[in-house]
Amino acid sequence: MSGALLDIRGLTMSFGGLVAVDGLDLTVGNGEIVGLIGPNGAGKTTVFNCVSRFYEPDRGTIRFKDRDITGARSHEIIRFGIARTFQNVELCRSMTTLENLLLGQHVVMRGGVIRDGLRLRGAGADEARATARADEMIELLGLTDHRDRVVSALPFRLQKLVELGRALVSKPALLLLDEPTAGADPRESQVLADLIRRMRDRFDLSVLVVEHDMSFVMGLCDRLYVLDFGRRIAAGTPAQIRSDPVVIEAYLGEPEREVADA
C-alpha cells in the first residue's frame, strides 16, 4: 500500500525462544494519529524499537516514505524523519532543557570536528538558528521557566515534556510516542492529548503512539491497532475497537487491566 507514510509488513521479532512480535502489519498515513495498544508485554515497545532500529527484526519490512528502512542504522532514522520518545525517559541528564533540545537538532546542524573546533563560519549561525528553534519549542510547551535547568532536576512529567520537545524540534514527519501519559493524571493526559493534536496540526505531523491509558487513546487517535502476545488482534477506529469482543477479552484476561471507561 504505497501512500502510507509508515508501512510495516509482517514484522516478527523474537528474543531467545520468546516471540515478542508476530507478523505485524501496520500503517500510518499522512497526518494520522494512530494508536498501538494492548495489555502489558504485548510487544508494543518492541515494535518501536524495531522501527527505530534498536532491534533487528527476524522478519518483515518497514517502509517509510516509500523507502525500505528495515536495514538502516539506528542513528539514520531521525534523518529520514522519524523521531521518538521513550518509555523510560532517555534524556541527557546532565544537560539543560535547552541543550537537550539542541541535541534534538543534531542532524539539522552542520558540524564536525574541524568546523566546530576552528569555529568556521556556519557553525555559529547554525547554533543561533537551532537555539531560536529550541526556544520556540520551549515556549510552545510551556517550559520557559526551565530552559536553563539541568533536566535531572525536573519532575518526571516535565522531563517527558522535554523529551517530546526534543523529538519535535527536528521537524520530523513521523513521531513515535512511547507511553506519553505515564505518570500523568487524567487532567494532564487531556492537556497532553490537546497538545499532540495541536502539534500535529501545526507541524504537519503523523503520530504513532503506544499507550495503556484507554481514554486518552480513544479520544486522540484516528485509528487503533490492538496487540496481544505480539499478534495483532484488532484494527480500526476507536468506536470499532471499543466494542470488539476480542479486544475486551484480551484486556479482561489480565485482572489488573480495565477496559475503556470512556
Added chain:
Amino acid sequence: MEVRWLRTRGQAVAPYGLALAAVLVIPPLLVIIPGVAPGYVLYLISLALIYAIVAVGLGILVGYTGQISLGHAGFFAIGAYASALLTLRMGLPFVVALLVAGALSAAVGFLLGLPALRLSGPYLAVATLGFGLAIPQLVVWQGSWTGGSSGLHSLPLASLPLGVSTIVLRTDQDFYYLAAAVLIALTIFARNLVARHTGRAFVAIRDSEIAARAMGVDLVRYKTTAFALSALYAGIAGVLYAHLLHGISPEDFTVLLSVDFLTMIVLGGLGSVGGALSGAMLLTFLQNALTRLPIVHDFKNLYIVVLGAILILTIAFLPHGLAGVVRSVRLRSAARVRQGASPVDQIVELGEGSSAR
C-alpha cells in the same frame, strides 16, 4: 555544559586574557625573583603544560564522552618515540616530526577506538590498560631501531621555521613559549569543540547512548573521533616531552603515568576543559613539591601514596573535582543575585545542577 559560557561571552574572555598575560609575564618575572632558578622553574612549568595537553585530550574522551582509558601513556609514548626517531634518525625538521607523530598517534587512537566500540566500562578499562603496557614492551622488543631499554638520547633541539630561516629553541624559556602556545591553541580548539554540536554529541554518548542514537549521533564516528582526538593530544604532548627532555626511554611511559593522567582529570573535574588544565598543573607541582619535602627519604613511595589518596578523596568528597567546586561557588553567588527564584528552586539547582555532571 559549556552553553552557559556562550551567554557570558564578554566575561568569558577575561580569564583567557588573564591567562595569556600570565603566560607572557612569567619568564621575566622569574628572572626578577631572587633565589629561584628561572631555567629550572620554566622547565617544570613546561612539563606541567605538556601534561595539561594530555589532560585536555583525555578529558574529552573520559569526561565528555564517558569512555575510559587506563593506557594513555601509550599514546604519549607513540608521539614521543615517533618524533624522536624522525628527528634523530631521519633528520626531519621538528615541525614535520610534530605533525607526523601527532597524526600517527591519532591514527592509532582511531584504531584503538574500533574495538572500544564494543566494549564498555571495565572491559574497556582492561583493554586500554593492556594497550598502555604493550607500547613500551614493543619498543623494547624492537630495540634495534628504537633504542631499546636504554632509550634515545641527544635529540635535536626543537626548531620552528620562520620564512627562510629557522628559530632554534635553545633555552628553557624558548621551549616554555612553545609549550604554552601549543597548549593554548589546543585548549581553544577543545573548548570550541565541546561547546557546541560535537561536544553535545559526546555528552549525549556519555549520558545516554540510546538517546544519542535516536537523535542521529553516529556512535562509531563519534567514539572513534573521541579516541583519535585524545590520542592526538597525547601524541603532540609526547613530542614536546621528548624534546623538552632531549631524550626518552621506555621507563618514562609506565602505567603510573597513565594513572597520573587520569588523576589529573578526576581531580580537576571530569567534563570540564578548565578542570583538566587545573588538575594537570596541580598534580605536576604536587609531584615536584613532594620531592622537596625534607621528611621524604624515599620520594617514589610518598608520591604514590599521596596520588592514591587524592584519587580516593576526590571521588569521595569532590566527585566533580575542582571544576565542580568552582561551579557550585558560582551557582551560589548567582543564586544570591537572582531575584524571585523560590528557595526550593535554588536548593534544587544547587544540589542537582552542580552534581548532575
Added chain:
Amino acid sequence: MTLDLPWGQLLINGLALGSLYALTAFGIVLIFKTTKVITFAQGETAMFSTFVAFTLLTAFQLPFALAFVLTLLFAGVFGALIERVVLRRISATTVLNPVIVTVGLGLILLGAAGWIWGYEIRTFPDPVVGPPFRLGTLVVSQLNALIFAVTPVLMAVLFAFFRFTPTGIAMRAVAENRTAAQLMGISIGRMNALGWGMGTAMGAVTGMLIAPINYLDPSMMGDVALKAFAAAVVGGLTSLPGAVVGGLLLGIIDSVAGFEAAELRNTIAFALIVLVLVVRPSGLLGKHETKKV
C-alpha cells in the same frame, strides 16, 4: 617460531601458572559479582597479604601452614575492611568511580608496603622443599605440585560453599538480583564485605604461592594481576567458571609466549584480550547485559 616446543613441559608449567591466574581472577570476579566493582587493587592487596605472611614466617618463625591460615584470615578481614571503610562511601554514579578508587587504593598499598617493608627484593621461604617430581620426561617442581594440590581443593571447597551453604547461596542471590535478595532479608552490606574478604583472600593465596618463585617486592603482583584481569575479562567478568577457564588458558599461552617471545608477554596478553572481547564483548562465558529500551 618453530613448532618444536617442549609441549608437555610447557603445559605443566602453563597449568601451574594458569592456576595462579585462575585463583586471582576468581577473586576479582567474586568481588565483581557481589559488589559490582572491578577492583584494580587485587594485585596490591595480594602483595600486602603476602608481605604479612612473610613477616609471620621470618619475624615470628611460624610454620608455613599456620602462617598460611593466619594470612588468609588477615586477608579476609582486610578485604572486608576495605569494603566497609572505603567502598561503601563511594557512590557509583559512574562506572569510572569505583575503578578510580580501587586504582587509588592499589597505589596506597603499594606505597605503604614499600614504606613498611622497603623495596629490597627478598626471598620468600619455600613452603615445600625437596627434589622435583618426575613423570617421564616431565618435571614438576615441588611448588607446582603444591599449586596443583591446593587449587582444585580450593575450587572444590568454594564450589561446595556456593552450592550448598546458606551463605554461599545468599551471595549468589545478591549477585543475581540485589533487590530480590534484599527483599528476602539478605544483608547486602554483609554479603559485600564477605565478597571482598573472600576475593582478597584468594589473592593472598596466589601471592603466597607465587612469591617463592617470583621473589618478594612491592611490585611482585603487578604482572600477575594484569594477567588475572585478562583472564577474568576473557572468561567473562560475570562468570566464576569463566575466570578459571580464562586463567588456565592464559597461563598456557603465557607459558608458551614466555618460552618463545619473552619480551612480548604482556603484548600478547593484551592482544588476546582485545581479540576475545571483539568477538565476545562480555567474555567467553559472560552474560551480555543489555539495557531495556
